[in-house]
Amino acid sequence: MNKETISELKALLEKVANERGLEIYGLIIQTNQNPIVIEITIIKTNREDISLDDCALFSTPASDEIEKSNLLNCSYVLEISSQGVSDELTSERDFKTFKGFPVNVELNQKNSKIKFLNGLLYEKSNDYLAINIKGKIKKIPLDEVLKISLSTLKD
Structure with missing residues (x-):
């Protein structure tokens, strides 16, 4: 062909x-x-x-x-x-649907030496993403977030 x-x-x-x-x-x-x-x-x-x-x-x-x-x-x-379900969270619907699910957050490394964070999706606003890391809520400014995807939670 x-x-x-x-x-x-x-x-x-x-x-x-x-x-x-x-x-x-x-x-x-x-x-x-x-x-x-x-x-x-x-x-x-x-x-x-x-x-x-x-x-x-x-x-x-x-x-x-x-x-x-x-x-x-x-x-x-x-x-x-x-196309099926992507593991990357992008829409507001994704963030509501997967609240409480384990996520990987990839960060830009301009302001931090940390490249990835893992935790439970807690909240996303217009300014920040909040994840629960072992019972503590961490708010990450959205301009520091490169990618948010579903994961399996590891100890």
């Missing part, structure tokens, strides 16, 4: 996705398989969660458009999925 065919296929799938309030987050075409496998990862344009129904509602029109386009002259398997 050449690059031009892949580009045309991607454009076709993006059109189908956009008509349904979706975006193509990832596209992998495994040409070394027989039949070839087309893996499409979708997200909603409004960033709401993807359900199994969303994947199913995208699958049939995507398959129909691929067939009509005659881009592929071989058999293929179409797999539709969501």
Whole structure:
């Protein structure tokens, strides 16, 4: 499968996705398989969660458009999925959902020799992140935080 065919296929799938309030987050075409496998990862344009129904509602029109386009002259398997859950916390919803969960906090090292902190997520405001480290609440200014991700708590 050449690059031009892949580009045309991607454009076709993006059109189908956009008509349904979706975006193509990832596209992998495994040409070394027989039949070839087309893996499409979708997200909603409004960033709401993807359900199994969303994947199913995208699958049939995507398959129909691929067939009509005659881009592929071989058999293929179409797999539709969501991007899943990331371990990195970014949205306000993440911080509310995972309050009390163990987190790793990666810090910039301009103001501190500490690169990572581990604790339980306590609170996030516009100015700071608070984590519970062995029963003590530590407030970290947000400008010192590089990344916050879920973890397993270690003693």
